[in-house]
Amino acid sequence: xxxxxxxxxxxxxxxxxxxxxxxxxxxxxxxxxxxxxxxxxxxxxxxxxxxxxxxxxxxxxxxxxxxxxxxxxxxxxxxxxxxxxxxxxxxxxxxxxxxxxxxxxxxxxxxxxxxxxxxxxxxxxxxxxxxxxxxxxxxxxxxxxxxxxxxxxxxxxxxxxxxxxxxxxxxxxxxxxxxxxxxxxxxxxxxxxxxxxxxxxxxxxxxxxxxxxxxxxxxxxxxxxxxxxxxxxxxxxxxxxxxxxxxxxxxxxxxxxxxxxxxxxxxxxxxxxxxxxxxxxxxxxxxxxxxxxxxxxxxxxxxxxxxxxxxxxxxxxxxxxxxxxxxxxxxxxxxxxxxxxxxxxxxxxxxxxxxxxxxxxxxxxxxxxxxxxxxxxxxxxxxxxxxxxxxxxxxxxxxxxxxxxxxxxxxxxxxxxxxxxxxxxxxxxxxxxxxxxxxxxxxxxxxxxxxxxxxxxxxxxxxxxxxxxxxxxxxxxxxxxxxxxxxxxxxxxxxxxxxxxxxxxxxxxxxxxxxxxxxxxxxxxxxxxxxxxxxxxxxxxxxxxxxxxxxxxxxxxxxxxxxxx
Amino acid sequence: xxxxxxxxxxxxxxxxxxxxxxxxxxxxxxxxxxxxxxxxxxxxxxxxxxxxxxxxxxxxxxxxxxxxxxxxxxxxxxxxxxxxxxxxxxxxx
Numbered sequence: 001x002x003x004x005x006x007x008x009x010x011x012x013x014x015x016x017x018x019x020x021x022x023x024x025x026x027x028x029x030x031x032x033x034x035x036x037x038x039x040x041x042x043x044x045x046x047x048x049x050x051x052x053x054x055x056x057x058x059x060x061x062x063x064x065x066x067x068x069x070x071x072x073x074x075x076x077x078x079x080x081x082x083x084x085x086x087x088x089x090x091x092x093x094x095x096x097x098x099x100x101x102x103x104x105x106x107x108x109x110x111x112x113x114x115x116x117x118x119x120x121x122x123x124x125x126x127x128x129x130x131x132x133x134x135x136x137x138x139x140x141x142x143x144x145x146x147x148x149x150x151x152x153x154x155x156x157x158x159x160x161x162x163x164x165x166x167x168x169x170x171x172x173x174x175x176x177x178x179x180x181x182x183x184x185x186x187x188x189x190x191x192x193x194x195x196x197x198x199x200x201x202x203x204x205x206x207x208x209x210x211x212x213x214x215x216x217x218x219x220x221x222x223x224x225x226x227x228x229x230x231x232x233x234x235x236x237x238x239x240x241x242x243x244x245x246x247x248x249x250x251x252x253x254x255x256x257x258x259x260x261x262x263x264x265x266x267x268x269x270x271x272x273x274x275x276x277x278x279x280x281x282x283x284x285x286x287x288x289x290x291x292x293x294x295x296x297x298x299x300x301x302x303x304x305x306x307x308x309x310x311x312x313x314x315x316x317x318x319x320x321x322x323x324x325x326x327x328x329x330x331x332x333x334x335x336x337x338x339x340x341x342x343x344x345x346x347x348x349x350x351x352x353x354x355x356x357x358x359x360x361x362x363x364x365x366x367x368x369x370x371x372x373x374x375x376x377x378x379x380x381x382x383x384x385x386x387x388x389x390x391x392x393x394x395x396x397x398x399x400x401x402x403x404x405x406x407x408x409x410x411x412x413x414x415x416x417x418x419x420x421x422x423x424x425x426x427x428x429x430x431x432x433x434x435x436x437x438x439x440x441x442x443x444x445x446x447x448x449x450x451x452x453x454x455x456x457x458x459x460x461x462x463x464x465x466x467x468x469x470x471x472x473x474x475x476x477x478x479x480x481x482x483x484x485x486x487x488x489x490x491x492x493x494x495x496x497x498x499x500x501x502x503x504x505x506x507x508x509x510x511x512x513x514x515x516x517x518x519x520x521x522x523x524x525x526x527x528x529x530x531x532x533x534x535x536x537x538x539x540x541x542x543x544x545x546x547x548x549x550x551x552x553x554x555x556x557x558x559x560x561x562x563x564x565x
Numbered sequence: 566x567x568x569x570x571x572x573x574x575x576x577x578x579x580x581x582x583x584x585x586x587x588x589x590x591x592x593x594x595x596x597x598x599x600x601x602x603x604x605x606x607x608x609x610x611x612x613x614x615x616x617x618x619x620x621x622x623x624x625x626x627x628x629x630x631x632x633x634x635x636x637x638x639x640x641x642x643x644x645x646x647x648x649x650x651x652x653x654x655x656x657x658x
Binding site for chain 1: 572575576579583586587590594595598599600602606611613614617618620621622624625626628629631632633635636639640642643646647
């Protein structure tokens with residue numbers, strides 16, 4: 001069978017599985033719809049959290065990014081895992097003990113303020129829409145490359161599937177489909193990684209292959225071989241970084257703090273029975289995430305080695321650039337999608353792929369997003385694996401999209417309608433409102449998937465920066481400082497968000513030409529500025545609350561109550 | 566010990582655990598993987614430079630262990646200081 005048939009089979013089977021689960025797990029109450037009745041087993045919730053968290057960016061883009069960035073890619077590996085330590089130690093158990101359904105619930109009650117609740121709702125909706133647009137685009141890319149349908153049709157199919165199980169099953173349906181999606185995506189990520197590891201290093205375990213020797217008889221370690229290849233073509237050494245230490249520090253911190261403050265991650269910990277289960281569940285989640293996140297740097301190094309060996313091969317002891325008429329079929333396939341671009345600048349018919357330090361002009365541009373998707377083809381793996389990778393990419397994108405859509409629908413039906421505008425809403429009406437909100441959100445997300453706003457890449461910095469500078473400090477202080485009051489928390493959130501947003505908007509939208517290390521404050525890029533926003537938030541909150549009246553007694557009692565076992 | 570003293574002792578112990586575990590978290594992710602990565606890279610074992618190994622492999626596994634250790638410590642602590650709210654809690658939504 002050819003690649004396309006295999007892809008249809010793999011994607012079709014996985015979609016049938018998701019629909020079957022959705023029918024089996026229909027939501028019957030708002031408790032089912034928002035938090036799956038709060039009786040999900042911690043291990044199951046951990047698996048669902050892992051699928052929720054690992055988006056198209058983790059599955060499709062991350063290994064490719066590391067492959068091109070080398071050591072600088074560590075910011076994503078550390079930043080997108082380390083936040084779970086903060087979640088498990090500082091947030092999740094207390095939020096679970098507090099109960100209710102959402103982050104705005106906690107912020108609104110703890111700070112006895114509608115303003116605080118509405119700030120939290122607006123942030124939650126903004127952050128989630130930012131994210132979901134990217135997922136739908138990922139769905140479109142996979143469909144257009146592997147199934148030869150155009151992006152619009154691909155996005156519509158993806159929307160249909162998510163619509164079906166998110167609207168019908170709510171959090172309950174999403175939880176159990178996410179478990180299935182985790183299995184699909186981790187299998188789809190590991191199988192090619194193991195095959196390629198065997199091909200390149202002779203080691204079955206990719207993590208060990210990364211630190212082992214290359215199996216080409218040269219006796220060199222993989223990372224040394226890769227450094228050699230990179231250097232020869234004028235790129236930076238793979239194991240060296242090019243970002244400044246302070247910037248790496250701040251970006252990593254912003255990603256970690258943002259992770260711990262993202263509403264679609266936090267909401268997953270409301271689905272277990274009690275606080276102690278929230279802790280262990282975060283541990284399971286990170287373990288399941290770590291399986292992919294420790295494999296990704298290995299895949300990155302293998303992909304880079306394979307790519308460089310394809311464009312620069314050895315003949316009679318001499319290194320040569322590949323001639324354009326000799327390039328393999330994957331090269332032409334991806335060239336057709338515009339994600340690989342070759343321009344024969346010196347008109348010698350050969351493909352010169354060169355880095356910034358080389359004297360020869362570079363003629364090849366490769367989009368980072370294709371490394372994982374093209375990897376099985378580059379390594380000449382069997383067709384069924386290519387189909388499996390397509391199903392895995394879709395599982396990653398759909399599971400994250402569903403989790404985000406649920407946050408949006410909960411924020412609108414529960415926090416905005418029931419919590420502020422129409423407190424008299426009955427449960428049945430609230431459930432219907434949540435379903436309608438989820439349906440509308442799917443359509444908006446689909447629209448952005450088909451017509452992606454050009455700034456999707458830039459707004460991801462926004463999502464993490466805002467979560468780090470607003471939610472994270474507000475929740476942590478709400479738990480660990482009994483003295484923190486409404487005035488302090490609200491002024492801190494406003495200062496944190498305004499500072500972070502202004503910095504990002506200035507460098508990303510108003511003056512993108514100034515977006516270089518020389519112009520940044522202390523050399524901190526817009527991606528890392530959320531960390532500074534968080535520090536400002538803490539300083540402002542603590543000073544303002546010290547100068548104003550302490551919170552009322554019932555709020556202090558609430559804090560005491562969430563702290564005890 | 567009465568209830569409120571018990572709760573205070575429990576909370577103090579919890580804060581101690583947090584201080585220790587978060588220090589380890591900070592040292593592995595920020596000091597070993599970022600600030601001192603160049604110095605650690607001079608130490609080699611197998612194909613790895615130590616700093617690079619911390620940044621792309623070891624830190625992630627240490628994060629996982631930190632959470633499981635904290636869970637274990639807290640379960641032990643809760644057993645010691647258990648209050649009667651425990652039974653109530655399981656019935657909440």
